[in-house]
Amino acid sequence: MSYLPKPKFRHPDLPKNALGYTRRDYEGSVSTLCAGCGHDSISAAIIQACYELDIEPHRLAKLSGIGCSSKTPTYFLGQSHGFNSVHGRMPSVLTGANLANRDLIYLGVSGDGDSASIGLGQFAHSIRRGVNMVYIVENNGVYGLTKGQFSATADAGSKSKWGADNNDSPIDMVGLALQLGATYVARSFSGDKHQLVPLIKGAIRHSGAAFIDCISPCVAFNNHAGSTKSFDYVREHNEAVNALDYMPVRSEITTDYAPGAVEEVTQHDGSVLKLRKLAPDYDPHDRIAALTYLQKKNAEGEIATGLLYIDPEPKDLHAHLNTIETPLNHLGDADLVPGAAALEKFNAARR
Amino acid sequence: MPKPLERVNDFVIKFANVNGSGSASANTLFGKIILRMGVPATPRNIFPSNIQGLPTWYEIRVSEAGWLGSRGGVDLMVPMNPQTWDADMASVEPGGYVLYDSTKPLPPSKFRDDVTVLGVPLTEMCNAAYTDPRQRQLFKNIMYVGALSALLDMEVEVVEKLIAEQYWGKDKLIKPNIAAMHMGRDYALKHLPCPIGLRLRRSDKVGDRIMIDGNAAAALGAVYGGATVCAWYPITPSSSLAEAFASHCKRFRTDPTTTKRRYAIVQAEDELASIGMVIGAAWNGARAFTSTSGPGVSLMQEFIGLAYFAEIPAVIFDVQRGGPSTGMPTRTQQADILSAAYASHGDTKHVLLLPEDPKECFDFGAQAFDLADRLQTPIFVMLDLEIGMNERLSAPFKWDDSRRMDRGKVITAEDLESGKPFGRYLDVDGDGIPFRTYPGTHPTRGAFFTRGTTKDAYARYTEEGPAYIENMTRLMRKFDTAKTLVPQPIRRDAAQPTKLGAIYYGSTSAAMDEALDRLAGEGVQLNTLRLRAFPFPQEVNAFCAAHDRVFVVEQNRDGQIRTLLMSECGIDPAKLVPVLHYDGTPITAKFVADAIGEEAAVVPFRKAVS
Ligand SMILES: Cc1ncc(C[n+]2csc(CCOP(=O)(O)OP(=O)(O)O)c2C)c(N)n1
């Protein structure tokens, strides 16, 4: 929102984070989504994660496409610059923004229609380029904003609110992200804040392409019996492979765990992801095994969630392009313009 | 048999080759020799995109008078591609010359008796001198350059010097190439009537001009304009612009010690992504551009509308080719004017810059970034294949070291800290241009939400009619401001007062210069106005008002600039006589002079000439 010199009421007793901001400082304007929409829970999780991570709101840019899900950046981080772009094209806008200033945090929010239907190409290419970002798909299996048509993530055999069958095969965005080289891949559920908040925190602190597929039921159009993206269905079939605790820095493991039940992954920035294993044989460092595991669970009708894959030392697009550390948008005439003498030499070589 | 042509420093020579035969470097070398002798020469690559046998042609117009446009016709043909022999032979002017490889005897039906045929057994000589097949191929090209040097009476020292320059750094190749050149030359001197009627004589008409193609020039303009982000998708004839940007940046923007780059180039997955990246980068405060051609602009429409409405700078180099659809991908046209000017759904209008030659490609290439930042809107730089992909003699590029990038109206952290009010779409200065902030500027102030939906002056979503109208009229005010900032048109008046005018733009310039000279010689008085940008400044209306008839010369079927003159300036269509050349070849002076000359002689108003 534009700056208006309007005092904001603040409760003096609200807890503050290390920067002195309250949780409310990370909120946006009031949501206009349907009451009970899964997307609002994801916004709340984003607010919680940013508050707990002590993120300076202006150091984060939030970008989205078009859809109910893509509207949500208005409802969180009101002090951050936001960009509601065009349908399915958030990834390219985010990529460009990231090229211009590698120092900000980029949070891309999209829907399943936005990213799996119209924007599948841009999703894929932003992932394979290794753009340093958090890419969240708020996945409800339908186009909420245009009133309930199937999206490309709708499972074959699932039924629309009006009883129509979906016969097309679904696109599994997690599987694609894994195949395309994302270095942080997670799946979660808007109804499970305890799982989602640490996953978002880990993703924000990840210095490469982090992708979160978050199932987020649409109460208006896809929460009925016969849907595989309803609250009931997801609760019933959710099988977390691990439980994640995010820690800003390494600390002693104090609680007693059975040997091998907890793994600590230190990310590039020093933050630590403490992974408690729930599926005993699941290894989040094995991309190929992860793909197989997901396919197997999928065939069994189960939804595997949790941190599905992580490479704690990723290479991002800037590393590939070998750009300088200084953000490109900070460079001035002296850095960029070769000048008259160089031009004269250029001319001379062309005579 | 007509009398063989006799001309000094004024003829067209054309080479017909097979793609990949190594002819390009020999042909370029030949062009450079002419320039080094001080004689203006304009080369053109002709490369059909899908004809069997991969023929390519390289045409050089030699013109001491300095005419750089295409002339049409061929005076000396060097047909080295058997597959196109018949057409090549037929294209020679009566009285012209043909230099060919006479190794294999050809039936008389393959020749014409109104041209002078000059045979050199190139293959035979090469086979005798070399064993390696690749060498046989390559040296054949240098051999015909040698033969030509004798036939056209060229300075052999210059030829030798340029061969040495061409292989500078690969010194082992210099001697054998010079030797091959002399083999061809000696054969011609001994067996052919050297020199022929076409000759080259040293001159001083090249001056301090440089030789460069418009794409490389525009890319250098982007470097000087401070562009740091380039996102593009390959398409003829624009690819070499992005590629040139990469090579300029490698040279000028790479840290010599760390090898780190002060630029980022992404070959995107398509044009939608290219323009999306440009918009994202520019929104975030970097100078960014894409280069493309008509089909790419078609794909970018939705995003261009977003950039217009959300007011985000973007620079788009559109190197036009023949349309519609895939059209004539390797031929030239000026047929994207309307699709660029009104790109996107809804009421949109965009700024177009119309460079005439490499010099303006460089100048406008740099200026486009200042305009994009100042106006916070997409800026199109409209090149075409003719100026984009062909090297052309051009005034040397100039830069003023005291010049600074104009980043436009940007609110800084200090401004915000001092309490300066900020409304993203507020027209503070009355010129229609609002202020913006870059993301990450201030912890608690100046953030706003960018969207393609309607909004009020404080970037808040609204569907209120008055707020919408206010915003849309402000955008028109901004477009009016653009008229004063873009490169202004250039008017040239005839020697005598006249009521006849002509309007033209872009690559038509070269043909126009020559046509004007010819028309003046025929007694046709014509004032001209060369457009250099859209929107059109007031002077365009004044020019049209001051003339009874105005020829609008352009390289498309529908008279696209003429349409803009009618719709944007309200000029009476009856007054605007279209002169349209759109067969994919570059427009010629002859075409323009014939069309205008014929029309000028009659009373107004007649049908379009095409
Ligand atoms: C080019 C274009 N085509 C179609 C639309 C209409 N449209 C708006 S949102 C949407 C689908 C959104 O679905 P999804 O991304 O899943 O978001 P959800 O509303 O379900 O959160 C469509 C088709 C549009 N805005 N732009």
Ligand code: SF4
């Ligand atoms: S239509 Fe569905 S997705 Fe959109 S706000 Fe309502 S519940 Fe959410």
Ligand SMILES: [Mg+2]
């Ligand atoms: Mg959806």
